[in-house]
Every structure is written in structure tokens, then in C-alpha cells.
Amino acid sequence: MGKMEAVGGLAVTTGIDVGREVEALKEAGIPEKVAAKDPTLWGPDAEAEASIRLGWVDTFEQSKALVAPLAKLRAELGEQGVDHIALCGMGGSSLAPEVISRTLDLGISVLDTTDPGQVLAEIGEESLRRTAVVVSSKSGTTVETDSQRRAFEAAFEGIGIADHADRFVFVTDPGSQLEALANEQGSHVFLADETVGGRYSALTAFGLVPTALAGADIAELIDEARTFASGIAGDGDNPAAVLGAAIAAQPTITIADDGSGVVGLGDWAEQLIAESLGKDGKGTLPVVLEGPGAPGARGSDRVYTTVGGSSTGLPNSGSHLAMPDTVVNGPIGAQFLCWELATAYAGHLIGIDPFNQPNxxxxxxxxxxxxxxxxxxxxxxxxxxxxxxxxxxxxxxxxxxxxxxxxxxxxxxxxxxxxxxxxxxxxxxxxxxxxxxxxxxxxxxxxxxxxxxxxxxxxxxxxxxxxxxxxxxxxxxxxxxxxxxxxxxxxxxxxxxxxxxxxxxxxxxxxxxxxxxxxxxxxxxxxxxxxxxxx
Missing domain, CATH: 3.40.50.10490 (Glucose-6-phosphate isomerase like protein; domain 1)
Structure with missing residues (x-):
């Protein structure tokens, strides 16, 4: 009944019966077709969207080009007395950087709200003088992010930093209004891969720019993803296929961290799964738990999953023990890619386009x-x-x-x-x-x-x-x-x-x-x- 597969330092173990679904994915060559960016895997209605949304499969290769310029910019900002990064972004533009920041204890301030109290706390004078602001938006028109940017600009002027263009770093898609604004005012700008949707953008400029500027070794994150990706081929082990089958197995997946060292991954995975699979009147509902065995973790209608924790003796689904149904163990860069692949596989199994967000x-x-x-x-x-x-x-x-x-x-x-x-x-x-x-x-x-x-x-x-x-x-x-x-x-x-x-x-x-x-x-x-x- 149970199944464990491991590749490139990441392992997925499950106690639920997904062997038939995993083998079906492999026999149909789905992992190879996803790696080849085949847009036909989710049906004819999804093909147009999928054809322009599969860049995440190997985006870590393009992201290597970010390492040197970000190291240079970090040094330049340091010479200006900047030792704090504030990130303005929503959803895919903020959740992955927050996971990396919390995991590596970088101390990035993530502003993904319109609550005035939280905004006021971020634009206070004491921290602002040593702050650079990363403004992240694919479209450049996200109302929350635009409003946050305007508040930071006014705050800089309020403390006498009128020439604040070099305190802003913009991350956006090519041709967006944000790119035009950055070029107009002379701010730093990093263009992301426009073939990657926001919730799949953890290993693009959206995830890597703010974290690199705060001190993360993004080359290591990229290498972790590359190592994981290079080990998935043919009919050999594929942890993402096991996880994808587990995600598709029940109407609900509950997610808790169990000492993995990867902090806050559940919040990021929640967006990935909910936006990708919650449509057409069906899909898998993700529930982020406070910790292992938290209330509501288990039930006959859900797959209880931990990031980290024991991978032995997993019970069959439906047990009411605190032990999880599925365990995912591995480094943060591999985790990002594994969950992205798993969500794409789950969309194939359920019959849902995992790349649009119609509502x-x-x-x-x-x-x-x-x-x-x-x-x-x-x-x-x-x-x-x-x-x-x-x-x-x-x-x-x-x-x-x-x-x-x-x-x-x-x-x-x-x-x-x-x-x-x-x-x-x-x-x-x-x-x-x-x-x-x-x-x-x-x-x-x-x-x-x-x-x-x-x-x-x-x-x-x-x-x-x-x-x-x-x-x-x-x-x-x-x-x-x-x-x-x-x-x-x-x-x-x-x-x-x-x-x-x-x-x-x-x-x-x-x-x-x-x-x-x-x-x-x-x-x-x-x-x-x-x-x-x-x-």
C-alpha cells in the first residue's frame, strides 16, 4: 500500500494507495512530456494557456543569469547604508520570497496587505533610512502593490530622501507598466520570465531578487532544483509523481511543517494548489495547519501531509492517528520544483487546467x-x-x-x-x-x-x-x-x-x-x- 520515491536529495513517502496512479503517469510518459513543455496534457481547452505557461519547468537554468548582477547590486546598496529589504508584492510575488526569507532568517519585511496599521509599521522613519524596496508585480498594475509603492515613495520624501529612485528595485514582466516606470525614473529593474505564471515563479526573479538582495545564496537554491530535475526521467523514481497522486487522491490536502527547516512552505503551497486546482466546480482544497497533528489534520476526506518528519510507518488514509499520510523531505529549492510538478501532475489526473485562474x-x-x-x-x-x-x-x-x-x-x-x-x-x-x-x-x-x-x-x-x-x-x-x-x-x-x-x-x-x-x-x-x- 505504501510508496516511497527519492531523487536528488528529495523524498516523498505516502501510506495511501496511489501506486496505480503513479504508474499510469509514468507509463503515459507524463513526466517527460511536462519536462518537454507539452501543452496538450491538460486537454484542448487548456492548450492555449499551457503553451505560454510552462517556463517554470526549467526556469532555474535561466535564473543562473541573476546571480552575478544581484550580488553586484547588493554590494552597491550596502555602500549606501542599506541593510534591510522591504518587499511589496501579492500572491506569487511575495509567498516564495517569504518562505526563503523565513527559512534562511533573512529578515525581509513582506508587505502583502492593504491594512493601514501594517503599512504604517513598514514606512516608519527609523528603518526606512536603511531600506531598499523591492516592488514585484507581473502586470505592474496590481492595486495593492501599486498603492504600497506610492506609500513608500511618499515616506522617503517625508524623511528628506527626495532622490529615492535607486532605493527601488522593480521585478516585473517585459513590457509592463512597472518596467516603463522603472526606466522613466531610473530605478533598478529585473525582468522575469513571462512564460511563468505567478504561483509557479518561486525560482524566477520574483523569488530570487528580494532574497538575493537580503543575502540568500540563490545559486544554491538553483542548484538544488537542477539536481532534483536531472534525476527525474523514464520509469525510475519520481517523488513529484507520488506527491501529485496524493494531492489528487482526496478533496482536501492538509499541510503542516514537521521540523523540516523549510519555514512557511504550506502558505506557498496553498496558493499553488488552490489557484491551480480550484476551478470548474472541483479541485483539491489545501489547508495549512499550525503544526503536526493540529485540529482538522486528518479525516476520511483528506490527505494529511507534512513537510519534514518521519517517513516510516505511515498509516492508510482514514486513520485518526496523528501520523501523516504523506511526508515530503528535501531542500528548499527542490521542494519548490517538486510541488510545482506535483500540482501539474495532479491537474492532469483530475482533469483541470492548472495554469489559468478564471475567477x-x-x-x-x-x-x-x-x-x-x-x-x-x-x-x-x-x-x-x-x-x-x-x-x-x-x-x-x-x-x-x-x-x-x-x-x-x-x-x-x-x-x-x-x-x-x-x-x-x-x-x-x-x-x-x-x-x-x-x-x-x-x-x-x-x-x-x-x-x-x-x-x-x-x-x-x-x-x-x-x-x-x-x-x-x-x-x-x-x-x-x-x-x-x-x-x-x-x-x-x-x-x-x-x-x-x-x-x-x-x-x-x-x-x-x-x-x-x-x-x-x-x-x-x-x-x-x-x-x-x-x-
Whole structure:
């Protein structure tokens, strides 16, 4: 029943029965065809998109050219007193750099939010004088990233650094508006491979530029990927095929780190899997866990996977032991490529185009319309302490959470908690995921808004339509203007939350919004309320 395959320093071990699927992939030559960038593997409807989205397969070869210029730029910035990198980016532009930074303890500040409090913390004078800002966007028009860039520009001018062009490093696709801006103002610019989609871009300029400037040995990451790729051929071992079959085996995959040393890989894999496979009313839902054996890890409808940990004695799927179904062990560069290949293989097995994202723009368009027309006032159904209750018949927070759990009490349901808060200052709120998972058989996901809109947001709208949604918003103590725009960060954040609500409500999905009129008190009250619910 169990299966283990290893190549190039990376091994995947699974206790579930995927041998038939793995052999089918190999016998059909799927690994070789993916390596050859065959766009026909996901059906005729996907062929056009796949033909321009397979550059990630060997992007590490092109990325070798980044090593020398990035080392040179890092030295130049150091001579200017720069010892800190701030990254403005969303989704694929920020998640892989964050994994590399956390794993190697580089200390990059990742700004992937529109929460004014988090923005203010990043543009403070003390750190800004020694900061270079990497602005990453494939299109160059991502509203969050553009707004963050404008805030940093104003902040530099505010502390007397008027000539700040050389403090900005742009990473974008050729021909984008961001490239034009970089050339116009004389900022540094690195062009990424336009044949690589954002969620597959870990080993392109998007993943490597900010991390190299912060001190990462990106040549080692590239070599790890190359070593892994060179070992996959023919009918020999292919860990990515085992992982891909495991991803496709159940409606849900739960992911936890188990001492791998690769920190935060689950958040990156969540975007990769959710955006790639959550469409056409089906797909695999990824759930990032707080740690090994966290609440909701196991179940008959999910594959419990750890990055790191023991690879022996794996139980068959359906066991309720803490031991995982699948274990992935290997270095970070190989991990990136393995999960990318596995997701592409899973798309082939499920019958899904893993390269498009047909539902991502819906919330964006709603947000744009709300910003243009203004947001109508929404009166709460009830107020309980520091929390306003919207979209529920309950008079208390506990009652609203109880309704949510009742809505999720059916096969195939999942609960998605979406928090438009400060993921640093309001971090305790994330405990809510595990607390809810203790009280339901349904998978429970957590997403910081608007970050999750570039990740699980695709699955919410395009995947199986069984989601039950809890949106958390919060009062703003101090707003931040966006230079050149007629809206602020608080206005943008509120419009994004409202735009996503509209997209979900148009699908008649259950959705409760809890608005914290005092964030600290509200978070504490919310956690207390869920803990009062019976197990």
C-alpha cells in the first residue's frame, strides 16, 4: 500500500494507495512530456494557456543569469547604508520570497496587505533610512502593490530622501507598466520570465531578487532544483509523481511543517494548489495547519501531509492517528520544483487546467466598482460587545459561530475564515482556525485579506461550491493616504472585503461578517466565544 520515491536529495513517502496512479503517469510518459513543455496534457481547452505557461519547468537554468548582477547590486546598496529589504508584492510575488526569507532568517519585511496599521509599521522613519524596496508585480498594475509603492515613495520624501529612485528595485514582466516606470525614473529593474505564471515563479526573479538582495545564496537554491530535475526521467523514481497522486487522491490536502527547516512552505503551497486546482466546480482544497497533528489534520476526506518528519510507518488514509499520510523531505529549492510538478501532475489526473485562474478577477472588478461608486452603509443585525454581527440571525457572537458550524454540517462542506486585519498585530486571531476545526468535521482554512484573494480566493469561487464563509473586518485607528489616488488604504481594504462578499453572496454561499469595533478586545471576545461552544 505504501510508496516511497527519492531523487536528488528529495523524498516523498505516502501510506495511501496511489501506486496505480503513479504508474499510469509514468507509463503515459507524463513526466517527460511536462519536462518537454507539452501543452496538450491538460486537454484542448487548456492548450492555449499551457503553451505560454510552462517556463517554470526549467526556469532555474535561466535564473543562473541573476546571480552575478544581484550580488553586484547588493554590494552597491550596502555602500549606501542599506541593510534591510522591504518587499511589496501579492500572491506569487511575495509567498516564495517569504518562505526563503523565513527559512534562511533573512529578515525581509513582506508587505502583502492593504491594512493601514501594517503599512504604517513598514514606512516608519527609523528603518526606512536603511531600506531598499523591492516592488514585484507581473502586470505592474496590481492595486495593492501599486498603492504600497506610492506609500513608500511618499515616506522617503517625508524623511528628506527626495532622490529615492535607486532605493527601488522593480521585478516585473517585459513590457509592463512597472518596467516603463522603472526606466522613466531610473530605478533598478529585473525582468522575469513571462512564460511563468505567478504561483509557479518561486525560482524566477520574483523569488530570487528580494532574497538575493537580503543575502540568500540563490545559486544554491538553483542548484538544488537542477539536481532534483536531472534525476527525474523514464520509469525510475519520481517523488513529484507520488506527491501529485496524493494531492489528487482526496478533496482536501492538509499541510503542516514537521521540523523540516523549510519555514512557511504550506502558505506557498496553498496558493499553488488552490489557484491551480480550484476551478470548474472541483479541485483539491489545501489547508495549512499550525503544526503536526493540529485540529482538522486528518479525516476520511483528506490527505494529511507534512513537510519534514518521519517517513516510516505511515498509516492508510482514514486513520485518526496523528501520523501523516504523506511526508515530503528535501531542500528548499527542490521542494519548490517538486510541488510545482506535483500540482501539474495532479491537474492532469483530475482533469483541470492548472495554469489559468478564471475567477480571480471577479473580486477585483467588484472592488474597482465600489471604489468608483462608493460603498453603501451596512447596518449590523446585532452588536455584541466589541463585535458587530452581519449576515446572521444570531444576537451573539457565539450564536453566529454556532450557525456557521451548523451550515457546514454536511458532506463536502468546508469553512473559510477570511480576516481583513493586520497579520502581525492581530496575529492571535489566527487561533480561531484551530478552535473551529476542533468543533467541526469540515476542513477549516484561514486567510489574511486581501492576501488570500491571490490564493484560496480562486478556489472559493471556482472550486466546489460547498464553502461556508466567515469574514472578519476591523476598525481603523489611523488611516494612510495613497498618493495620487482619491482613496486611502482603509477605503481600499473595506472595498476589497465588500467586493469579495459580493462575489460569494452572488453564489448564495453562507457568509457571516464579524466587524471588530475594537480589534484587541474583539479578537479576545471572538476567541472566548468559540471556546465556549461545545466540542
Amino acid at each position: 480571480v478577477t471577479e473580486s477585483k472588478e467588484n472592488t474597482k466598482r465600489i471604489l468608483a461608486e462608493g460603498q453603501s452603509e451596512e447596518r449590523p443585525h446585532a452588536v455584541d460587545g466589541a463585535i458587530e454581527i452581519h449576515g446572521s440571525h444570531a444576537e451573539t457572537v457565539g450564536g453566529a459561530l454556532g450557525e456557521l458550524l451548523l451550515d457546514a454540517d454536511h458532506d463536502d462542506a468546508y469553512i473559510a475564515v477570511m480576516a481583513y486585519l493586520d497579520r502581525l498585530d492581530d496575529a492571535p486571531a489566527q487561533q480561531l482556525r484551530a478552535e473551529l476545526a476542533e468543533r467541526t468535521a469540515a476542513p477549516v482554512t484561514w486567510g489574511w485579506g486581501p492576501r488570500f484573494l491571490h490564493s484560496t480566493g480562486q478556489f472559493h469561487k471556482g472550486g466546489r461550491q460547498t464553502g461556508v464563509f466567515l469574514q472578519i473586518t476591523g476598525a481603523i485607528d489611523q488611516d494612510v493616504a495613497i498618493p495620487g489616488k482619491d482613496f486611502t488604504f482603509a477605503t481600499l481594504q473595506a472595498a476589497q472585503a465588500a467586493g469579495d462578499r459580493q462575489a460569494l453572496q452572488s453564489r448564495n454561499r453562507p457568509l457571516v461578517r464579524l466587524h471588530l469595533t475594537d480589534r484587541e478586545r474583539g479578537v479576545n471576545q471572538l476567541l472566548h466565544a468559540v471556546r465556549e461552544l461545545s466540542l
